[in-house]
Amino acid sequence: MQTLVDKVERAEERRRKLRRMLRVAVPIVLIALLIVGGFYYYFPFATGMKSGRLNYVVYKGIVFKTYEGRLIQAGIRPADTGGFQSNEFVFSVSDKEVAEQLMNAGGQTVELHYTEYLGALPWRGYSRYVVDRIVNITDNGGDGVAAPTEGTPEIM
Template identity: 35%
Template sequence: MKRFFFILLTLAIVGGASYLWVCNWTYSEGTRAGTLIKISNKGVVFKTYEGQLNLGGFRQNASDGVSGNIWEFSVWQNEVYEKLQNYEGKQVKLYYREKYKAMPWQGDTNYFIYQVEEVK
């Protein structure tokens, strides 16, 4: 019986570690440019940096009708968050990495900003 629980525990640990490892893979990389609408530090248990970028134009949804083309993102690094605070309301170019799945302590989205430039 002890052997069964040991094997079950080992499989659970290996499975959980593998899941976290795979979810942290970079799915895509790229840039997006637009007007930075907001950047905030939010969360109850896990405080994360979240932001919104207006890409311009409009998007048509079946349920909402026509809405603005807003892109939501998360930020890991405090330095990038502080830079973004200075660029609110301005045109920016954001460099991002998309992960397969974000864990609750990482952010609300799968898009993580690692560099920001102001567009002039």
């Protein structure tokens, strides 16, 4: 028959083993979570270029102020008759100078270089797509209608 002292000693030994395991397991789990989170939020998933007509760029946010924008890409004719399909590209801008250039280019056709992440961070922007530079800005003449070429009559 076990004495009370033996039972207390065994219980104390189990607590010591549990503490040792926790001292090793908790840091390993925290490091694993940091690695997975860092990969998810900071590893670039893809990079690319988008072009289209710049709809808007705004500076917004309550706690984290970020530059957010929308690009309307050229539509494609759907299989059904009539109409065009509009494709929107919603993005965040990482650089203040790039955002200010885009704010002055509203309504113009722009080509943007972006980086896509797996997740969005509040201080980086609301979108997974982060524009880091402007490749080209094309002026549309202000009204979005191409000027008539020589020899073609203007329709009024």
